[in-house]
Amino acid sequence: MSTQTPASNDAAIREITIAHSPDSDDAFMFYGLASDNVQVPGYRFTHTLTDIETLNHKAMNEAFYDVTAVSFHAYPYIQDNYALMACGGSVGENYGPMIIAPRPYSLDEIRKIKIAVPGTLTTAYLTLKLFAPEIETEVVPFDQIIPQVLAGKYDAGLIIHEGQLTYSHSGLHKIIDLGVWWQEQTGLPLPLGGNAIRRSLGPEVIHIVAKALYDSIKFGLDHRKDALAHAMQYARDLDPEMANQFVGMYVNERTLSYGEDGRTAIRKLLQMGHERGIIPHPVKIDFVE
Incomplete structure (x- = not known):
C-alpha cells in the first residue's frame, strides 16, 4: 500500500522514498509528512507501507528505499549502505516483545x-x-x-x-x-526498531531528510488528536483508548532522541548479539541527524 504527496511538474523536485510498517505507531510518526503538514522546499516524500520483516530483507538485499524502518537486529546486515537516524526509533521502557x-x-x-x-x-x-x-x-x-x-x-x-x-x-x-x-x-531500555537512511544520499540530503522526519514526529506529538485519528486506520483490533496507549508506548520523547542510555542500549544489544554468535560480524553504529 502506498500513499504519495501530490506530484510536481518541477523537474528540480527531489523524491525521497520512505518505507515503514502499516502500524499505528509508525503512521503517527509519519503523519506530519504524509499529511503535507511538514513540507520541505524542493523535496517530495513518497510513502510505502509494508510489514517490518519485509522491510528488513528489502534493505538487506536491495538497499531499496532512501529511508526505511528497520528492526535493530537487521541493522548490522545493512550498515554498509545505511546509517541510523538519530530520531524515529521505538524503545521499550521496561516492556517489549x-x-x-x-x-x-x-x-x-x-x-x-x-x-x-x-x-x-x-x-x-x-x-x-x-x-x-x-x-x-x-x-x-x-x-x-x-x-x-x-x-x-x-x-x-x-x-x-x-x-x-x-x-x-x-x-x-x-x-x-x-x-x-x-x-x-x-538496566537499559530495549531498543526495538529505528529508521535508517541510505548513505549514498550524501551528508547534505541526509541532514535535510533527518530534520524532516524529526519535524514530522514533533508535529504528531504536538497535534496528537489529529495524528491519532490518522493512525487509527492502522490500529488493528484497538479501540481509540488502546491505540492512544500503544502509540504512547512507542512514539514519545525517545522517538525524537534516543538519549544517551538509548544509544548505549542499541550498541549493547547488537554487541551482545555478535558476542553470542547470533550476529555473524562486528557491528558499526553511527547516528546521523
Whole structure:
C-alpha cells in the first residue's frame, strides 16, 4: 500500500522514498509528512507501507528505499549502505516483545517448546535468542501468531505490535516480557526498531531528510488528536483508548532522541548479539541527524 504527496511538474523536485510498517505507531510518526503538514522546499516524500520483516530483507538485499524502518537486529546486515537516524526509533521502557501461550508454562518449560516468531531479523527474535539460545523457532507472519497459537498449531508465540495489548482478550497467558527481562539484565531500555537512511544520499540530503522526519514526529506529538485519528486506520483490533496507549508506548520523547542510555542500549544489544554468535560480524553504529 502506498500513499504519495501530490506530484510536481518541477523537474528540480527531489523524491525521497520512505518505507515503514502499516502500524499505528509508525503512521503517527509519519503523519506530519504524509499529511503535507511538514513540507520541505524542493523535496517530495513518497510513502510505502509494508510489514517490518519485509522491510528488513528489502534493505538487506536491495538497499531499496532512501529511508526505511528497520528492526535493530537487521541493522548490522545493512550498515554498509545505511546509517541510523538519530530520531524515529521505538524503545521499550521496561516492556517489549512477549512470549504468550494458552497455559502458564514455566520458563524452563518454554525453553523446550517451539515458538512462533515474527521473523529472524526482528529485534524480538534477537532478544529471544539472548534469553534462550537453545529455543526452537518457526517464522509466522506477526499478525497470524496469536490466531495460530489459539488454533493449536503452536504451543507458544512471540508477539509484537498491538498483540502486546490484546493477547489477554483471547485468554492467552504472558509467559515473559522480554523488555522486562532485558531491563533486569542490563538496566537499559530495549531498543526495538529505528529508521535508517541510505548513505549514498550524501551528508547534505541526509541532514535535510533527518530534520524532516524529526519535524514530522514533533508535529504528531504536538497535534496528537489529529495524528491519532490518522493512525487509527492502522490500529488493528484497538479501540481509540488502546491505540492512544500503544502509540504512547512507542512514539514519545525517545522517538525524537534516543538519549544517551538509548544509544548505549542499541550498541549493547547488537554487541551482545555478535558476542553470542547470533550476529555473524562486528557491528558499526553511527547516528546521523
